[in-house]
Amino acid sequence: MKLWIPGEIVHFLFGPRYRNILTRIIFSVPRLFHLYSPNWLTIRNEIVANIKVRVYYPKKRLSNAMILYLHGGGWTTLKPVDYDDLILYIIKRLGMLIISVDYRRSPEYLYPIPIDDCEAVYRELVTIDYKRYGIDPTQIFVMGDSAGGNIAAVLAQRQLRTNFQKPKSQILIYPTIHPFDFQSPSYQQYQKFFPGCSMLNPRMMAQWYLHYLGIPVTLKNTQKLLQNKHIRRKGKEADKLRSIIDRNLLPISFINETDKKFEMELEDDYIG
Incomplete structure (x- = not known):
């Protein structure tokens, strides 16, 4: 006898789009218990290149480099706020400004829109907004996990192929690399x-x-x-x-x- 999980029931009755909505709701539950940021860090939701971003400002920076973080979630779920704990851990160790991109998600926005959003933010930081954030535009690390790791890899490859300034490094955490x-x-x-x-x-x-x-x-x-x-x-x-x-x-x-x-x-x- 097959045990039906709630997601499968919703998928069967209402279709895949509503199942994805249910998944987003479930994944958002931990936000209800979200703790305030520590006193050594300021978190702000801002706009770069007309794209929403979540910016993490350490009060004592140890470097003028920065990390552009691209979150995972299968291109369809999760938001930058869901990664606050991970980002805080990284900043505590590195003392570095981090900007997490709130790229538009599927299925409402299809490939390549999530990648385009992240690339737009990256290029804006390299050409203009590096002054706004007090960073060295040649010291931008692109980092992502899962689907975000996929976006990070594609973003880096795009810069290479168009002879645009490449990220200092790409940091890929269990990246989604192919569907074959x-x-x-x-x-x-x-x-x-x-x-x-x-x-x-x-x-x-x-x-x-x-x-x-x-x-x-x-x-x-x-x-x-x-x-x-x-x-x-x-x-x-x-x-x-x-x-x-x-x-x-x-x-x-x-x-x-x-x-x-x-x-x-x-x-x-x-x-x-």
């Missing part, structure tokens, strides 16, 4: 030991990708991703992807002998 293999050892492990729980699982991740890309979050499309049937079977792109996601390239310690062995199946058509 939903049957990798790590996906299988967490699906096996944490099925149907609040822990991130392959189905949830697949649905967040669909939300982000503006593809209907249907059972058919979700299953295509989970079965790795969402990219072309033939052609140079398919061959290149096969070489990139070959799990034999992983360190041997990452490969569990009990993992399911399979050949990645590719279809001739894209998800639609």
